[in-house]
Amino acid sequence: MRDIAALTHLCPPPQDSPRPVDWAGVEAVLGVRLPEDYKRLATVYGPGVFSGYIHVYHPRGHTEFADLTGPVPGRLRAQLQRDYDQGTHPVPYDPRDLLxxxxxxxxxxxxxxxxxxxxxxxxxxxxxxxxxxxxxxFDGTLTAFLTSVLSGETAVPAFPKDLLEQARGFTPSLPVLSPPPDTRPRPPVASDTVRRWARANGYDVPDRGRVAAGIREAWERANPA
Incomplete structure (x- = not known):
């Protein structure tokens, strides 16, 4: 509790309380129990960024890049595992232990x-x-890490040297508004065009006949109107 009190003194949380989080559901999705300090942190602050630089993932992050239960943690772990297995870059910990x-x-x-x-x-x-x-x-919790870094007690070598010259604070993330769907009809595309694209991208397609729906959908994603 001491760390969260120190952090809220450095970076006051939003006045409006964030919506409650179903922690049991979050932990079920992740397959692991989460630290109590993180639960307090996420409950007090909600999604957002500290001092305009450090983004903490949240179960209700407004984009996939800030969602604790989204695809990014898994992608990062897979990337580190490849580096670990191939010796591409030194990873000091077993990637299976990194979340x-x-x-x-x-x-x-x-x-x-x-x-x-x-x-x-x-x-x-x-x-x-x-x-x-x-x-x-850092030998401590996430809340202790944020408090130590933003108070100037701990300097992370990779972080900007002028990080503390910026105004300390917390900025809540705002929901990302999606543009309305484009309902205009898409002009038909010749099957040969899709076939050439599919072969160039490793798909096995016949010379004649109907192009599989999955391949056509892949072409449409790669070639938006």
Whole structure:
């Protein structure tokens, strides 16, 4: 509780209380229990960004890039696993023990080190460099990490040196409004055009006959009107 109090002093949360989170449902989706400090953090602040730089993933993130239960954590873990297996870039932890919990405007990622898996309140924080091999480890919770960094007590080498020169604060994320769907009819496209595109992109298509619906849909996604 001390860390969340210190963080709210540094970065006051929104006046409007965020909607409650179904934590049991979130943990069921992720297949793991989450740290209590993170639940308090997400409940107090909701989706948003700290000091205009550090984005913390939230179960109700307004885009897939900020959604804790969205596809990004899985994609990052898969990418790290490839690097780990192939030796492409040094990964200091088993990627299976890393769960992405945030990112920055510069492209760094924040991870929980989920070891021990059944003791989430003991998880530490790891930060990887956006365009380099360096990693930084913080021996504490996510809330303690944010408090320590934004108070100037901890300096993450990959973060901008002038980070604390910016106004400290928290900015809630706003829902992303999707444009209305385009209901205009799409002009027909010759099957030969789709076939040429499909072959160039590795699809096996016959020389004649009907192009499979899945291939035509893939062509439409790759060639929006």
């Amino acid at each position: 992405a919990v945030g990112g920055t405007d510069n492209g760094e990622h924040l991870f929980w080190i989920t070891d021990p898996r059944d003791a989430p309140d003991a998880w530490r924080i790891a930060v990887n460099e956006a365009r380099g091999p360096r990693w930084f480890t």
